[in-house]
Every structure is written in C-alpha cells, then in structure tokens.
Amino acid sequence: DTGVSQDPRHKITKRGQNVTFRCDPISEHNRLYWYRQTLGQGPEFLTYFQNEAQLEKSRLLSDRFSAERPKGSFSTLEIQRTEQGDSAMYLCASSPRQGPYEQYFGPGTRLTVT
C-alpha cells in the first residue's frame, strides 16, 4: 500500500497529557498537510509543509500544538497539555505539486481526551 499512513489510528488520553501523531505521506509527494475534523464538520486546515519547511499555520494551531517534518519525509503533530476540546479526527494529506491540486488523505488519528 503506497497511500498516506497515519499512526496511531486511535488515541485515548487524559486531559493534560501530551500526545504525538505520525504521518507518512506518499513517497514522491513533497507537500504535506494536517487537518482536523470534528463531528458534523468538514476537515479544517491546521498546517502545511513543503519539504521540511512549515509554510503556513492556521490560527486553530494554538501554542500547545507543534508540527515538524524534519527530513521532508514523515511528519509529526504534537499536542501538549491536551484539553477535551482537542478531541477530533486528525487527518494528514499529501500532494505532489504546487497549487490546490488534489490532496490525498490518510485514514486519520482519532483522539479522545477524557
């Protein structure tokens, strides 16, 4: 399977704990995106990487959130001091070229903060 992969698929954590998610994009894609989806909503943009450079961050990405893509391949999204409002599906997508061409999504990581 050469699609976008995400790990873990599910994460349950207690409020105040830190969590980290991983995304492995399609290998030839140099553009990587993180989105968040809550119940009844469409995916909302969080951040965008072109190779290892983080080029855009949404205002949704508070100081407790940090994302990295150290070698321009896989990416991690860390949430510090989780809050119940962080409960959502975190989606990673990748794209091979410039512009809003189709982005290919992974299966997502479902985060539940108790």
Added chain:
Amino acid sequence: DQQVKQNSPSLSVQEGRISILNCDYTNSMFDYFLWYKKYPAEGPTFLISISSIKDKNEDGRFTVFLNKSAKHLSLHIVPSQPGDSAVYFCAAGRWGGATNKLIFGTGTLLAVQP
C-alpha cells in the same frame, strides 16, 4: 465564516437514479474545486475536481458542474449505486496563491437505497 457551504445534510436516492449534491461558495478568489467521498473510520477519498476555467468535468459516473456567476457547483452521480453511500465533501482552493490549503464544506450524507 463558512466560505464553502453544503446546505443539505443528507440525501436519499434510489439505486439507478441520479444523485445531485450541491455546494455554494462565497469567496470569489477560489479557482479550483474538488469533491471528496468519506466512509466512516476512513480518510476522505478524492473523487473529481474542476478548475474555474471550465464549467463541467466528467469522470465515469461522476460529473461536476461549476456555475461561477452563482458561485455554485454540483456533483452528479449517475447511475447511483449502493456503494456510493457515504459523506460527500465539497472543497475549494486558490490556484497559485500563497496558501495551499483546502476549505471544506460540512458534507452531505448520501444514502443510496437498493
């Protein structure tokens, strides 16, 4: 500020008939539009796209129509099949802009009845 709107939360269609899903947008800077399909517990899957220089794009059973003056697009599925039952998201982006993010609607749940 919901820039992409899908006003029908759900749609039910008989197998073999046409499904028409609608989407409206408010930002005239959008020049690229996409439809995604999402099954439960999976990430969105790209279906079809259209750029603003076209008013129609067809791929098999799926056709997307764009009416720029009305800021409206629609997805036609014909004939509809039970396997098409899923949530459909409309998304929009800007070609060559500084941002590569997609703005999604809230989705329409399509149920195709056998």
